[in-house]
Amino acid sequence: MKHILVSILTLFTLGLAFAQTEDEPVLWSQEMNQLSDSEYELVFKGDILEGWHVYSQYTAEGGSLPSVFTYEKAGESYELLGETEESETLTAYSDIFEVDETFFKKKAVFTQKIRLLEPRPNQIEVVLFYQVCKEVCIPKEIVFNFSLDGQAVITEEKTLDDKSKALAASLKLDLKNKELLSAEGQVDANGGSALWMIFGLGFLGGLIALLTPCVFPMIPLTVAFFTKHSRDRSKGIRSALLYGFFIVLIYFLLSLPFHLFDSVDSQILNTIATNMWLNILFFLIFVFFAFSFFGYYELTLPSSWANKMDAASGKVGGALGIFFMAVTLAIVSFSCTGPILGGLLGSTTLAVGDVADNLSAGMLGFGLALALPFGLFALFPAWLNSLPKSGGWMNTVKVVLGFLELALALKFLSNADLVGNWGLLKREIFLGIWILLGLLLTIYLFGGLRFTKSDSGQKLSKTRIGVGVLSGLFAIYLILGSLQFVNLKLLSGFPPPDFYSIFEKESDCPLGIDCFKDFDQGMTFAKENGKPVLLDFTGWACVNCRKMEENVWSEPEIYNMLKNDFVLISLYIDDRKQLPESEQFDFKFQSGRVKTIETIGEKWGTFQTVNFGAISQPYYVLLSPELEVLNSAIQTTDSDTYKAWLQGGLRKYVQIALLEKK
Known part of the structure; x- marks a missing residue:
């Protein structure tokens, strides 16, 4: 049977509830009840705004994300007694995920009993990751700090300096038509x-x-x-x-x-x-x-x-x-x-x-x-x-696998090179190494290269010759692709992008399309030229981003729209370049968690989460220069869907422009 809890923060929480807004649909409070000399009960309470809901720890897999508690240093200075219990929940069928989801409305209460061990902790830190949904689902994280001073509850909070407050405020957008960013539009089609x-x-x-x-x-x-x-x-x-x-x-x-x-x-x-x-x-x-x-x-x-x-x-x-x-x-x-x-x-x-x-x-x-x-x-x-x-044919299989392992290993080295902006493994060098591996494999399969004694004296079977021919053809395909005679769409996402080249390129953007890698600069250009914006949250090591660019963006109609009708703003979430010291700052989330923003990728990753409630890439948003959302967000999809999505955004932009003229 659950304990009846009396919170010293109840009145304070009720007062805050009146100030609750759509930007912060859940207001959290905490308390700690002493049960004995060594046992305590941690209580987490969330007041949920009307129309929103938070998911249970035990909601069905395949649906929305469950609430997850992480008890820092549990088992060292204290131990958990049983599971984290929760208040009454509701269950309803989700048409989007096609599962029964379990969630809270209006109020969520979680309780966890603990027993202190020796040496006793001075503070207990608990991290809650949860998802709050209405038309849009927003993943959030909040940190609770319990200080052990009798039964007193002290929540430590990091204060921000004026510089951090100003830079953090500039990161938050005043989006219009935000309801268009529906959860349905964010679903990955693949x-x-x-x-x-x-x-x-x-x-x-x-x-x-x-x-x-x-x-x-x-x-x-x-x-x-x-x-x-x-x-x-x-x-x-x-x-x-x-x-x-x-x-x-x-x-x-x-x-x-x-x-x-x-x-x-x-x-x-x-x-x-x-x-x-x-x-x-x-x-x-x-x-x-x-x-x-x-x-x-x-x-x-x-x-x-x-x-x-x-x-x-x-x-x-x-x-x-x-x-x-x-x-x-x-x-x-x-x-x-x-x-x-x-x-x-x-x-x-x-x-x-x-x-x-x-x-x-x-x-x-x-x-x-x-x-x-x-x-x-x-x-x-x-x-x-x-x-x-x-x-001996089984040894041949192992050697072929060895070449494949080397080819895959190079992809991971390429990821590190792209994210770190080292410039060591440009596209031509990457393809050159793959060509060399393909040629060496071909030579091995035709008996010109040996690794062990068992390789000697083996007859060239039809299967071995056939695989050798395929390996040689693949090497030729790579050679023709590196010389721009054929398109390497079949490999999109594995070699570095075209613009990451040893040769000087007119543009360092996908497919040579003019783009901006800073949001403010891109929006200024969009306002001056009266064009809608394609906001592209991407990553250097994002394979699916490259597939979208090389297979979908390259379609003639889509390419022409991106080049002529939109202002492309590509924000790289995994960019590890340090921000200038004057632009580094602490960002405080609505949950109270404070994150230090030191790199370009951290800045744009936080920007994506705060404004769009998303953490994955690729992630595409259409905006007007006045920050009006023109269509639902979209992720990896096919060219027909993407083209229709762009056209829908353009129509919406034209409608808004006509209304403004009237």
Whole structure:
């Protein structure tokens, strides 16, 4: 039964509620009740403006974001007693997400009991991430500070100097027609298809892993074990199918920790795509993986792990024994599957959508492909006779994978170079290295390059020759693309953009379109020329931004509209250039959290969140020079939808202009 709480801040909270505005739809208060010498109850209260709602911690997955509490240093100087409880909620079906969502209206109350440990803390900090929605959904974060001085509650607050107040005020826009920024318009048109794409990549990775020397020889041995060591054939088939199911389950379970990280901070995994040092680390890891595939060394998990799992499978028997057999396969095959799984992790950070969801889809596909032959060959044992024999061809598969790992490694190094503006890996250099890798792979496949002794004396099979021809054609395609004879749209998002070149370019903007990289400068130009604005929130390391620019913006009608009818303002959220000291400042969010703005990317990222309630890229907004929203916000989509969206914004702008003349 929930305790009846008496807050010393109630009257103060009620007074503030009258001053509540649409810009701050939730006003939060806090209190702390002492239950015993060492136990306390933390209370978080939110007064929600009429028409708005905040989501429960337990709202259904696939819908709006849940409320998430992070208790800093929990387990060190204090421990949590039970789960964070919450007041009465409502549940309603969401037409947008097609799930039942659980949320609060008017008031939200959360309570958490804690027990102090030795040494006792002087202060307890709790971070709440939540989403508040009406026509538009706004993600927010608030920090609660509880100081332990008897039962007194002290909320520490950082004060801003006059300079920070002035610069922070200039960041907030007085948008008109803000209701057009609907949640429906912000939906990524390719979000669902991206999950299937990642699932497909995972499935392909699993099929490739089957051809490696760590896995392929295990197929007939394992199937034979189940079918020949069972009392009857039906039991053997059931055991083999269960073995396959456990393989899928194990690889899927490996992705679950990333969902826990994501629940603490929705951006913790996405930072991989923009953080320079993490990208360099990934580059080094993938190079390390590549040389293991080339045969210079082997990646293995401790052999004691496999021995223990194998022993456990023999002792327990039954379904649990089969599970341990599947774990043993995962461990002993790591030297081949580990680099492939690393590539899958890298691919998920470069794909649209939620990184944790992408990784789960990819791991599910990988596990399914790996498990498939064990079930199929158990059902149709005669097919085992058609399997090719193990041999040197499996080493060839590993070397090919090594070249692919090097190509993917270069993408991470390119991300770091773009974000850091180092100018080391320009587009032509990037393509040149990929061309070299393609040519070396072709030479290897035709027998002109050897990595290990097993490469010598191998006959050139039709398959090897065919893959060699494809590799050579890909190198030629890259050469023609680097010389501007063909368009490299198939690779959009992987090489650096066209304007990031060793040659002097007329414009450092996408497709040579004139653009501004400062909002105020762009708006001034728009007012002087009487044109609407396309506000483009983008990023140097944003793969989907490059895909939109190279595949959608390049369409003739869209290109002409962007070049002639709009003023393009491109704001790079991941730009790590330091702002001049005179332009650095502290920004205080409505929640009370204070963030120090030191880089260009931090400035525009905060600008996007504060004015549009969004944190992802690409993110496009159409504005008039007078800050009137001309259409709903839009993200990754197809060229027809984007063209119609631009045309709708232009029509709205013309209507506004005609009304102003009257």
